[in-house]
Amino acid sequence: MAGKPNPIQLQKHLSGVDYPASRDDLVKAAREHGADRQMVEALQKIPDRTYDGPNAVSKAVSDNG
DSSP states (O other): OOOOOOOOHHHHHTTTTOSSEEEHHHHHHHHHTTHHHHHHHHHHSSOOSSOSHHHHHHHHHHHHH
């Protein structure tokens, strides 16, 4: 479990994100929505590219955990 945030919590902290979104946009949104350090760090570890939706973000986090 360490290193991989709960996908439901991840999407909760990314609510309101306008996709496509960059990694930096996702990190910023998560911080603004009160994400904990583990969640922010998980997002910072995903590849620096444009994500087309929540499923792409969840997959990237899961693959990089």
